[in-house]
Amino acid sequence: MAVVYGNLMAAGGNYTIRVRLAAGAKIPPHWHPDAERATVLSGSILFGQGTRLTTAGTTALSAGSFLYIPAKVPHYLIARSPSIVQVTGTAPFKMINAH
Numbered sequence: 001m002a003v004v005y006g007n008l009m010a011a012g013g014n015y016t017i018r019v020r021l022a023a024g025a026k027i028p029p030h031w032h033p034d035a036e037r038a039t040v041l042s043g044s045i046l047f048g049q050g051t052r053l054t055t056a057g058t059t060a061l062s063a064g065s066f067l068y069i070p071a072k073v074p075h076y077l078i079a080r081s082p083s084i085v086q087v088t089g090t091a092p093f094k095m096i097n098a099h
Contacts (some may be wrong), residue, residue, distance in 0.1 A: 004086070008093040016088045021045070021079035028053055029076045029098035034090040038067040043083025049075050051098045074098035 006015035018041070021027075029051045046058035047067060051074045058078070061067070069075055076098075077085070 006091060008091055010091045013091045014088065015091050015093060016086060017093075019085045019087065021077070021083045021085065023079055023081050023083075025079040026053060027077040029074050030095045031072050031074045031098050032069075032089065032096070033071060033094055035071045036067075036069045036087050036089045038069065038085055038087045040065045041084040041086050044080040045083050045085065046078040046080060047075065048078075049073060053078070 001017055001019050004016040004018055006013050008015050008017070019027075021043070040061050040063055042063050044060065044062045046055060047061055048054065048058040050057075053076050055078065060080070
């Protein structure tokens with residue numbers, strides 16, 4: 001993960017991060033106190049909502065795809081190929097385990 005803009009801990013500030021994922025990488029179910037906006041910059045991912053990581057019911061997203069994830073919605077990602085996802089949100093950045 002790399003910070004592109006902002007301070008992840010500066011309350012009320014905006015941030016942009018880029019997350020690089022290897023093929024097969026999984027970001028387990030989690031949620032954030034604030035909404036996120038995510039763009040798949042390269043590669044292909046599966047996006048799912050809920051507290052259980054599964055491929056059933058996921059949405060396949062490729063480069064150029066955009067996601068708006070409301071605050072407190074449990075979600076997860078599975079990289080289908082090496083991928084880079086850019087995420088913008090409001091600090092402080094918090095990732096709460098949804099298990």
